[in-house]
Amino acid sequence: MFILSPPSSIFQYAKKLFLSEQAGRIHLQEFARLNAANALSLTNLVMGLSSILCSLNGHHYYACWFLLFGFLLDLADGAVARQLNACSALGAKLDDFADFTTFGIATSLLLQAQGILNGVFVICYAMAVFARLCFFSSGIPFVYRGLPCLYASAILACTSLLTGGNRFLLYIAAVVMILFMTDQGNYPHDKVLESQIWKKVVYIGGLMALFCCPLRLACIYYLIWCFSYTLFPSTLWSCKC
Template sequence: MFIKSIPSLLTLGNLVIGMVAILMSIHGHFNEAALLVVIGMLLDGLDGRAARLLHAESEFGKQLDSLSDLVTFGVAPAVIMYQVLLSHLGLLGAVLAIWFPICGTLRLARFNVETKSSSYFVGLPITAAGGILATMALTRPVLHPAIVILPLGMFILSVLMVSRVRYPNFKRVAFPKSAVVLVPLFVVIVFCAIKFHFIRANWIIFGVLAIYAVYGMLRGVRRHRIRRARGMSSNDVEMDGEVEPSSPFREM
């Protein structure tokens, strides 16, 4: 019985990490808070794999995962960005801080009700958006003018979450069973490396996730141009043979 609970415990661990990240950012520990969001990303990928490995997938687990994701990748990154920069923008900053988790909530709700593909996500996953935002907040000292670039980037990430842009789904990529043991060890090693300044991982993580976000946008533009050139509507079968899934959020 305990074995079947492991995926849910990993998901709850992700939720705890999100709450701790919020508290740490409130107290000014922005680097550590952003790092916790990144560690939460690893746990988020691990709990689903553990559920499939242990044959413990359930509707309860899916809903628990969404609620945890909202805290760790929706609320926590928004609080980090608010503490780092948005608090200086008055009402606009408050609106942006609220707007991001709202879009994340819509993204998660849409994901839970629409037909899913094993090869792609519709809209930027909140996990990636939250990781980008948390690490992007740490780039403020080198961005000029950061007071314009960072809020604009936050708004774009929010819109991408509720867009119809497709992103590759790496969650179904096969990994050896030993990953269940090795991933937590990897998390500890990365945490220690960053904590003691052996590496500047925030830039690496931000760069990788930003490339993922931009890739989806460029791919979406390319698909749109090809569809127009072929005279195809958005309801037609597209160039890769996939059909756009129906959704109550289609117009978003």
């Protein structure tokens, strides 16, 4: 024999179930908001690890592609964190770890070290990136000290692709990038996704070039982008521009 619950009890149960589901959705949305930027940093880390595996297996073409995609992800994660008001100490540490993996270790492997001297130089490049990340703060809001390592990484990746992995030219480019990263000069926070429309267009153009154009043509686009920031940081990429 079944005992029917009063309509009021059924209503109360349905109300509790609805409120519980609503609270669950709110909790899920809050979790997604707080970790959206962290997800981009983790993806950047995966790109770096993928690039390392490609380099170790001699697939330098794909290793460079992963580095360029990591370049775009690193520009996006900080913007997403600020837009969603989700900046945190954990996110900053995760971003630094992903940057060192992708733009330090993975990029240094593009130099294809053979022998002790070349191996020491590869270590020097990775340590230059490490020093750059350690001295990230300039004491001035939204100003970097030393060339951000993602730009150096993109330049080396494009140089590798355009020269067919010519080690002599790669080592010259790496020396120049080390000097720029460690010279302690001030570089403005470009805020590509949070600034003028033309900077957003540059970013979207980079995304389209990477996925829709031949990679060599995309490399020319990225070289123009990165050299413009490296050589004319305040003139072209200042937040006031």
